[in-house]
Amino acid sequence: MEALDERAVRQLQEARLREQVDYLWAHSPFYQRKFRAAGLTPDALRTLDDLPRVPFTTKQELRDSLRAAPPFGEHLAAPLSDVIQMQASSGTTGSPSYVALTRQDALMWHESSARSLFACGIRPGDRVLHGFSLSKGFVGGLPIFQALQYLGALDIPIGADGGVDRLLAAAFDLRPDAIVGTPNFLLHLAEAARAQRGRDVRELGVRRLVVGGEPGGGIPGFRHRIQHAWGATLCELMGGTDLAVIYWAECDEQSGMHMTAPDFIVTELIDPDSGQVRPFTEGATGELVYTAIHRQASPVFRFRSGDHVVVTGTGCTCGRRQPKIRCFGRTDDMLIVRGVNLFPSAVQDLIEAMCPTVSGQVRLIADFEGHSTQANLKLLVERAGHEPSDLSLPALRQAIEDRIRGALAVKADVLLAPHGSIEKPGAAKVKLVLRAMPVIEGLL
């Protein structure tokens, strides 16, 4: 499926799109209403070129729908009695949202996730240490377990919420071939092994690190540090609760994530401001919009994901023919600094690239209401353990500010924090943006 040529993919997608539209028209009052409001009936939605006629579906619409008709919203398009699995998403506003799966939907999730894990280098027979959270109903938990089992690999089901001690004990007892988790957490695990057990995780012989859930894995400097800490190859993956578990995954080339499920999801790239569709050409940027084309219980149609990506390539030596991307931020994380759109991961990228002059740790201090400010961007940057003697601290601060301004067109005020003073995320996702300046002694 991943190696099919463009024409064959299009044929398959259009056949399934027609089936999906007919299915929604028959089973989903939510989408029937949406299509009608746009003056569309199923016979107007027959090819991929017809897609842009349908208005986007937003996260807010899905939240409203969930509230209006619990438990799975007005967009539930299958009988409740056919629902055999559900998952929760953390929800950026605090209230979780829920998705439902029929047997067919669950199979589709296993299939697309298994393809993705395979692309990232996991093979049948591998032992895989589970480093994502397992207990909260998120897709990084049970659905990854299911996908690994479907693939023929063995999940070691400890989970990030099982704690660093148990994960390390399992790692040294069971010698996993691969580990899945967030990039920050996997780095944390390697450091904890050294600090708490006096052991080097490189002696474990882990072959692959498969990371997702936050952007860090795609940042070259950060990737290098994690690979070095484990002596293993790192591949990144991406997905989400609304469509499936994982449907983007990096191959051995390590140059961006391929779409792995073109038979289940139609992906569009749009200009986030105008909503205009853009072609997937190398270097193009935009927001991803998804349409499920083989989904029964919680289908989404032209769903604005909020994931902002750059296309890193359109061909690959691995034989996969779907475009490759990197995600550089989410709409929810974006700050607007004096009118300039800024993704925190872009700042992290720049600071990482300055290692070993700095430690690589950085936090954006957004001590203002909402997401927009007219003030300079406040940055907390952690100093390196061993600073170069030829650079004074004021000069280091200046160098960082110049770099931020040069690359991102934003004026930054940098505060330097002592080495090791910025709190590490542990098992949680890293929060690059803080709403207040943390209390740290020795800020300069």
Ligand SMILES: [Zn+2]
């Ligand atoms: Zn590839």
